[in-house]
Amino acid sequence: MTTPYVLPPTLKSLRNYVDGEFVSTDKRFDNVSPLNGEVLAQVHEADAALVDRAVQAARRALKGPWGQTTPEERAKMLHRVADVIERRFDEFVAAEVADTGRTVQQAQKLDVHRAIMNLRTFADLGKNAQTDFFETRTADGDNLINYTVRKPLGVVASISPWNLPILSMTWKSGPALICGNTIVVKPSEETPSSATLLAEAFHEAGVPPGVFNLVHGFGANSAGAFLTAHPDIDAVTFTGESRTGSTIMKTVADGVKEVSFELGGKNAAIVFADCDFDAAVEGVVRSSFANSGQVCLCSERVYVERPIFERFVQAMKARTEKLKIGYPDEPGVDMGPLISRKHRDKVLSYYKLALEEGATLVTGGGMPKFGDQRDEGVFIQPTIWTGLADNARCMREEVFGPVCHIAPFDSEEEVLKRANDSVYGLAGTLWTTNLSRAHRVARQFHTGIVWVNTWYLRDLRTPFGGVKLSGLGREGGRWSLDFYSETTNICVKL
Numbered sequence: 001m002t003t004p005y006v007l008p009p010t011l012k013s014l015r016n017y018v019d020g021e022f023v024s025t026d027k028r029f030d031n032v033s034p035l036n037g038e039v040l041a042q043v044h045e046a047d048a049a050l051v052d053r054a055v056q057a058a059r060r061a062l063k064g065p066w067g068q069t070t071p072e073e074r075a076k077m078l079h080r081v082a083d084v085i086e087r088r089f090d091e092f093v094a095a096e097v098a099d100t101g102r103t104v105q106q107a108q109k110l111d112v113h114r115a116i117m118n119l120r121t122f123a124d125l126g127k128n129a130q131t132d133f134f135e136t137r138t139a140d141g142d143n144l145i146n147y148t149v150r151k152p153l154g155v156v157a158s159i160s161p162w163n164l165p166i167l168s169m170t171w172k173s174g175p176a177l178i179c180g181n182t183i184v185v186k187p188s189e190e191t192p193s194s195a196t197l198l199a200e201a202f203h204e205a206g207v208p209p210g211v212f213n214l215v216h217g218f219g220a221n222s223a224g225a226f227l228t229a230h231p232d233i234d235a236v237t238f239t240g241e242s243r244t245g246s247t248i249m250k251t252v253a254d255g256v257k258e259v260s261f262e263l264g265g266k267n268a269a270i271v272f273a274d275c276d277f278d279a280a281v282e283g284v285v286r287s288s289f290a291n292s293g294q295v296c297l298c299s300e301r302v303y304v305e306r307p308i309f310e311r312f313v314q315a316m317k318a319r320t321e322k323l324k325i326g327y328p329d330e331p332g333v334d335m336g337p338l339i340s341r342k343h344r345d346k347v348l349s350y351y352k353l354a355l356e357e358g359a360t361l362v363t364g365g366g367m368p369k370f371g372d373q374r375d376e377g378v379f380i381q382p383t384i385w386t387g388l389a390d391n392a393r394c395m396r397e398e399v400f401g402p403v404c405h406i407a408p409f410d411s412e413e414e415v416l417k418r419a420n421d422s423v424y425g426l427a428g429t430l431w432t433t434n435l436s437r438a439h440r441v442a443r444q445f446h447t448g449i450v451w452v453n454t455w456y457l458r459d460l461r462t463p464f465g466g467v468k469l470s471g472l473g474r475e476g477g478r479w480s481l482d483f484y485s486e487t488t489n490i491c492v493k494l
């Protein structure tokens with residue numbers, strides 16, 4: 001097992017991967033560890049010319065051998081990539097841990113595990129995909145048959161976030177490639193390591209040049225903007241902040257390109273008095289502080305039915321104060337640092353704002369003091385507030401840190417009105433042992449996803465995405481196959 005946050009030697013210099021080759025550039029930026037501020041590697045930034053080379057390589061590959069492959073052959077290649085990830089599992093764990101400071105346990109059980117699952121699941125879903133067939137009889141007595149065929153969109157631009165780096169990159173690449181497209185991926189500048197390893201995995205698996213391309217860089221005036229503005233891309237899939245989604249939508253509007261967005265959230269968890277109390281406490285601690293609260297699905301707003309409100313707040317406080325914050329491989333560690341100093345400053349600004357807005361601080365609210373090198377990292381305390389008004393900024397804006405606010409409620413009608421009173425609508429969570437209430441309330445969440453008596457358990461065949469500012473479209477299962485394909489209907493008179 002490689003030491004969890006020392007990168008494998010090949011990852012000291014993180015290059016682009018274009019047309020089957022690793023490409024260095026003169027313009028480089030530091031990859032900085034959130035654990036202790038050390039420079040881990042130099043990242044080679046792609047300029048507009050290199051992004052153009054990547055898009056042209058992707059376009060050429062569509063007309064090459066890749067364009068002639070069958071879904072079965074593409075599935076075999078994706079499984080081979082997954083085999084390489086399995087073989088180099090510890091390196092992918094080390095890459096994710098080095099870039100993000102997450103716990104080794106999470107990187108193993110969630111991030112890298114899901115990267116393998118994403119590729120294998122979509123390889124098989126795409127290979128076995130159903131299409132539609134209708135028998136039609138017209139009023140004039142004609143008999144017709146109608147059937148649909150799925151064809152590739154073309155060149156897909158994929159921009160993935162720093163919070164679940166390899167999970168989101170493979171969540172997009174898997175379905176895009178099984179549908180016969182080619183892809184240019186741009187990881188966040190905060191998490192370049194596992195993306196570079198993924199390019200090595202595609203290379204080792206023998207996927208033809210130009211099918212999978214990787215460009216490193218930032219958003220505006222850098223690789224992200226060059227890629228989404230490129231005239232020869234056919235679609236954009238993006239996970240990240242809502243305002244960046246709007247910018248991308250404007251960029252591709254003239255070309256009327258297809259977009260799939262999974263954006264921000266200010267998710268609500270509703271805890272009824274008839275819940276399984278201990279399970280709800282455990283579940284809401286997890287849904288508030290997992291990945292240091294850096295998951296678009298986390299619950300930053302918790303509503304608890306009044307009869308158990310005080311008891312629930314005290315139980316949450318006690319359980320949260322038991323969370324172990326520290327290095328990725330410390331025994332029993334629960335939470336690592338945030339992704340960067342800049343992001344920690346943002347979260348700390350909300351910790352300060354909450355008090356100005358009248359919050360009662362139940363626990364946390366600052367930074368842990370380790371008295372060792374970890375103080376050079378960007379760690380932060382998990383925090384619980386109560387007492388804020390529903391219209392406080394901390395109740396409406398996404399903090400994207402380990403924080404939640406707990407408020408009491410008195411009726412289903414009231415709590416649903418408050419939970420849905422948000423510009424976002426990604427994920428709702430609900431805790432109750434009353435079966436009919438579970439189904440009745442779940443469907444009244446104005447969100448794309450609802451979890452009942454659990455959080456963030458995923459079936460990859462289900463539709464995943466949000467409403468309002470939380471996104472556009474759905475990915476997952478056949479919804480991914482529909483997004484990453486052009487569907488043609490063919491009507492034949494018999």
Ligand SMILES: O=C(O)C(=O)/C=C/C=C/O
Pocket residue numbers: 163164168171239294295296297458464
């Ligand atoms: O679980 C997934 O498939 C996924 O895409 C999660 C995204 C979470 C973003 O913060």
